[in-house]
Amino acid sequence: MSRYRYPPIPESEVTPWELFEQRRRFLKRGAALAVAAAAPGLLFTPPARAWQATLARQLEGELPSRSLADGEALTDVKDATTYNNFYEFGTRKSDPEVYAHRLVTAPWSVAIEGEVEKAGTFALEDVLAGQDLEERIYRLRCVEAWSMVIPWIGFPLAELLKRHAPTSRARYVVFESILDPDNLRGQRRSIIEWPYREALRIDEAMHPLTLMAVGMYGERMPNQNGAPIRLVVPWKYGFKSIKSVVKIRLVEEQPTTSWIDQNPEEYGFYANVNPEVDHPRWSQARERRIGENGRRETLMFNGYADEVAELYAGMDLNKHF
Ligand SMILES: Nc1nc2c(c(=O)[nH]1)N[C@H]1C(S)=C(S)[C@@H](COP(=O)(O)O)O[C@H]1N2
Ligand SMILES: [Mo]
Numbered sequence: 001m002s003r004y005r006y007p008p009i010p011e012s013e014v015t016p017w018e019l020f021e022q023r024r025r026f027l028k029r030g031a032a033l034a035v036a037a038a039a040p041g042l043l044f045t046p047p048a049r050a051w052q053a054t055l056a057r058q059l060e061g062e063l064p065s066r067s068l069a070d071g072e073a074l075t076d077v078k079d080a081t082t083y084n085n086f087y088e089f090g091t092r093k094s095d096p097e098v099y100a101h102r103l104v105t106a107p108w109s110v111a112i113e114g115e116v117e118k119a120g121t122f123a124l125e126d127v128l129a130g131q132d133l134e135e136r137i138y139r140l141r142c143v144e145a146w147s148m149v150i151p152w153i154g155f156p157l158a159e160l161l162k163r164h165a166p167t168s169r170a171r172y173v174v175f176e177s178i179l180d181p182d183n184l185r186g187q188r189r190s191i192i193e194w195p196y197r198e199a200l201r202i203d204e205a206m207h208p209l210t211l212m213a214v215g216m217y218g219e220r221m222p223n224q225n226g227a228p229i230r231l232v233v234p235w236k237y238g239f240k241s242i243k244s245v246v247k248i249r250l251v252e253e254q255p256t257t258s259w260i261d262q263n264p265e266e267y268g269f270y271a272n273v274n275p276e277v278d279h280p281r282w283s284q285a286r287e288r289r290i291g292e293n294g295r296r297e298t299l300m301f302n303g304y305a306d307e308v309a310e311l312y313a314g315m316d317l318n319k320h321f
Contacts, residue, residue: 048106051124051228055220058133063153065135068209068234070303072289074137075148077217079290084224085142086243087191088177088184095186100223102183103244108228114174115250117165124228128214131155135218136211138234140241141273141302146288152232153215158206161250166202170250173205174198175231178244192258198242199255199269200233201311209234209307212245235304237271268321272312273302277321 086096088103108124133153141147161173179195181187187194204210211232214221221227226243233240239259259267266280275285275298286295301308312320 051108051128052106052220054125054128055214055228058128058131059153059215059218059220063133063135065137065151067137068304069137069139069149072139072149073291074151074217075289076291080148080150080216081222081224083290085144085238086186086224086226088186088194088196088244089224090186091191096224099185100227102185103178103223103227104180104183105223105228105244108246110229110245111247111249112160112164113247113249115167115170115252116161117167118163127160127229131159133214136232138209138211138232139299139302140232140234140238141287141298143237143239143267143271143279143284145282145284145286145298146290147296147298148290151217152211152213153218154211154213154232156208157210157212157231158208160212160248161205166250169252171202172251172253172255173200173202174247174249174251174255175200175242175245176247176249177242178246192262195246196242197255197258198231198240199257200240201254202250203311204233204308207308207311209304235273235301235308237273239267240271270312270317270320272308272317272321273298274300274317274321276300277318 082097083093084096085093086100089095089099109121110124110127111121113119133155135151135153137149137151139147140150175198177196178184179187181194200210212229213226213232214229216222216225221230226241226245229245230243231241231245254269257267257269259271260269273284278284284298287298289296299305
């Protein structure tokens with residue numbers, strides 16, 4: 001499989017981070033003996049690039065990998081990075097790849113607030129520190145009835161939340177994406193109410209399948225896929241998997257979300273993939289797997305029913321869509 005490459009960087013703009021990345025790729029190609037012929041640039045990491053150095057270290061070597069897509073072929077990395085929904089850059093599938101270089105990802109911090117004992121705003125390097133990254137291959141099913149199979153790199157959201165000690169009143173988790181209309185051209189239009197907001201029930205957030213992803217296809221997260229850190233909830237429609245997260249707030253009452261505010265008839269709080277509950281304007285029984293001809297049957301909970309169905313025991317999924 002050919003690997004996605006970031007666009008070449010002019011020599012004049014090569015920073016310690018890029019040198020670090022180049023070295024990492026080199027090491028990965030099997031030259032592990034090149035024992036840190038430590039490029040001098042690496043000895044000094046400017047604060048703005050601190051998380052990138054942390055992540056580069058975490059990505060070195062082989063990460064544990066788990067396939068949770070029944071051996072279905074990975075989506076071509078080219079498709080996964082050029083056919084995107086990231087309305088902050090516009091509503092065409094091609095917009096994110098064209099404009100996402102404007103996303104400013106360094107420095108980056110995440111506010112963790114509300115019903116937690118350890119609230120605050122944390123530099124991304126501190127969020128990443130001590131997390132064991134792993135690769136997880138998941139199906140991603142968009143509410144628009146297309147799907148992909150993506151090898152994410154990340155760590156369970158539960159590991160992050162536990163560190164901040166949710167109180168007994170924490171029943172839901174709200175996430176917010178970056179707000180930066182100067183750089184995010186889509187935010188100069190009222191496509192939805194910005195910033196993009198999503199939410200989970202606390203047991204969904206703590207479920208071991210729920211990931212905070214910082215990379216895909218063996219590399220750090222491309223901007224168009226939600227750099228530097230995003231949510232991935234594989235049994236829910238893709239719009240729940242919020243990109244470029246800057247805030248996580250634990251709350252007591254069920255919150256609203258950007259999509260519910262936009263159109264409560266069409267979008268519910270749960271958004272579980274469900275072939276039996278149609279979108280008001282189209283069927284959800286089948287899906288188009290990007291890169292394939294024809295259509296596949298959509299699976300209940302996107303194929304993760306054994307793991308997650310019990311979260312919804314006794315709920316009417318026609319009502320709680
Ligand atoms: N902030 C933000 N997050 C977002 C979106 C968005 O427009 N903005 N789109 C969602 C939708 S509809 C989908 S299908 C997935 C797509 O993720 P991908 O582009 O990495 O495949 O991201 C989700 N996360
Ligand atoms: Mo989507």
